């Protein structure tokens with residue numbers, strides 16, 4: 001760890017660069033995020049009506065307003081961003097779901113043919129989506145107290161990861177660094193929690209375990225790295241099937257989500 005507590009393995013990401021037009025260059029990843037997902041305006045009826053019927057039903061199931069707003073913000077972010085790359089109305093986007101719940105675009109056909117892929121993550125006030133022409137796994141987590149931390153570590157982290165956390169200057173930052181790497185890797189593979197997390201060591205520098213892909217895809221040379229985003233108090237990690245340059249980082253406001261990306 002550095003003196004400031006930023007994990008040494010975190011990839012520095014440039015602050016903001018302008019929204020770039022339509023296409024993502026081959027091998028690159030765009031990372032869009034909004035850190036204003038608690039805004040009450042997200043619950044206005046006209047906003048909910050912009051979501052597909054299934055997402056509206058899902059949103060209504062949340063009891064806690066903050067969870068509901070975060071969910072709505074995530075879906076607005078996703079549909080606004082994908083519609084931009086697909087050059088279509090958000091209502092024309094359709095999704096399929098992998099065996100363990102990973103969503104993928106199934107329409108418009110042109111975007112599917114071009115191999116456009118994404119992965120969404122939400123935590124506290126932040127919603128984010130990574131987009132590129134490759135399988136992606138993104139995880140963002142607010143660094144927060146973990147209930148029964150030692151038991152959690154013993155249950156979910158390998159011995160090497162527990163050592164990494166124990167010996168770091170800021171154990172909580174290190175815990176969430178590993179947590180994000182684990183989830184980003186499992187999300188890239190589309191496995192989610194269905195794989196025992198302890199058997200998925202992801203410490204910086206370690207060799208990633210090889211899992212059989214749920215869709216029987218060929219083995220890919222997964223690259224997993226921590227991201228040092230300009231979001232104090234949050235950890236993040238991105239997993240891609242090949243080395244990629246720094247993700248192109250695009251911050252949005254809640255107004256952008258509500259009124260569309262200009």
Ligand SMILES: CC(C)(COP(=O)(O)OP(=O)(O)OC[C@H]1O[C@@H](n2cnc3c(N)ncnc32)[C@H](O)[C@@H]1OP(=O)(O)O)[C@@H](O)C(=O)NCCC(=O)NCCS
Nearest residue numbers: 100101102103120121122139156179182187190191192193
């Ligand atoms: C998929 C999973 C990884 C998401 O975890 P999460 O941190 O709660 O959620 P995130 O905000 O990062 O991601 C949610 C999004 O990921 C996508 N997603 C869902 N299932 C997915 C899967 N199997 N693979 C990849 N992405 C998936 C969806 O877009 C989802 O958004 P939606 O709810 O609007 O549909 C979750 O099922 C899981 O396995 N959680 C592990 C919890 C845990 O014990 N963590 C301890 C870490 S050490």
